[in-house]
Structures are given as C-alpha cells and as structure tokens.
Amino acid sequence: MNVGIDIEEVERFVKYVRDKKFLERIFAKEEISYSIPRKNVAQYLAARFAAKEAVWKALSTRNKKFTIADISVRNTKDGKPQVYIKNKKYKRIDISLSHTDKYVAAVAIAF
Numbered sequence: 001m002n003v004g005i006d007i008e009e010v011e012r013f014v015k016y017v018r019d020k021k022f023l024e025r026i027f028a029k030e031e032i033s034y035s036i037p038r039k040n041v042a043q044y045l046a047a048r049f050a051a052k053e054a055v056w057k058a059l060s061t062r063n064k065k066f067t068i069a070d071i072s073v074r075n076t077k078d079g080k081p082q083v084y085i086k087n088k089k090y091k092r093i094d095i096s097l098s099h100t101d102k103y104v105a106a107v108a109i110a111f
C-alpha cells in the first residue's frame with residue numbers, strides 16, 4: 001500500500017481559468033466540464049491538479065507508463081472522486097479531496 005498527498009494554493013490557478021490551451025494540456029475534458037460551471041472554477045481545477053499529484057506520489061514505486069496529465073478525476077453521481085488513467089478507471093487506488101477558499105488538498109492511497 002502507498003499513500004500520496006498534495007496541497008495547492010487556489011490563487012495559483014486563477015490565471016489559468018481562461019487559458020484554454022493550458023487547461024486542455026493538463027486537464028481531461030471531464031475535469032474541465034466539471035469545474036467550469038462552478039462559482040469558483042480555480043478551486044475545482046486546483047483540486048483536480050492536487051489529485052493528479054497525490055496519485056502520482058502514491059504510484060511512485062510503480063512502473064509508470066503515463067504522465068501526470070494522463071491522470072484524471074471523475075466524480076460519481078454521489079460526488080465521490082474516482083481516478084482514471086488514460087481514460088480508464090484505475091481501480092487500485094482511492095482518493096479524497098477537500099477545498100477551502102485558499103487551499104485544496106488531495107490524498108490518494110494505492111493498494
């Protein structure tokens with residue numbers, strides 16, 4: 001079992017909200033469409049970015065054949081975040097996200 005954690009400042013992501021090129025390079029289309037309608041778009045993008053880093057850390061001991069941009073989060077209809085790698089659900093990991101106005105955090109446990 002391996003754990004990964006990440007914390008991000010929401011402010012860092014404000015400038016990216018209108019940068020379509022950046023968004024499409026880093027985030028999956030599902031992550032963009034989940035975040036864009038929100039009142040605080042930067043907060044949701046930051047959470048998804050933190051998720052990628054936490055997952056990357058949790059999988060650090062595994063032989064990775066993907067990049068951080070290949071990791072994405074999609075929420076179930078109950079709101080639970082789930083990890084996808086290269087658009088395929090990655091079942092051997094669990095993730096949890098939390099937001100405040102200024103910070104977001106993500107924890108991932110790979111098993």
Ligand SMILES: CC(C)(COP(=O)(O)OP(=O)(O)OC[C@H]1O[C@@H](n2cnc3c(N)ncnc32)[C@H](O)[C@@H]1OP(=O)(O)O)[C@@H](O)C(=O)NCCC(=O)NCCS
Binds near residue numbers: 044077096097
């Ligand atoms: C999960 C819950 C406790 C979040 O607590 P909170 O203090 O308001 O908010 P936090 O910032 O700490 O957490 C938000 C994150 O919780 C996660 N989350 C939401 N629902 C979740 C669930 N059912 N299970 C696990 N994680 C969940 C999400 O990742 C969310 O961030 P995201 O929308 O960017 O993906 C709260 O939303 C809740 O009680 N949900 C119950 C289920 C529900 O009513 N879902 C509504 C779906 S429309």
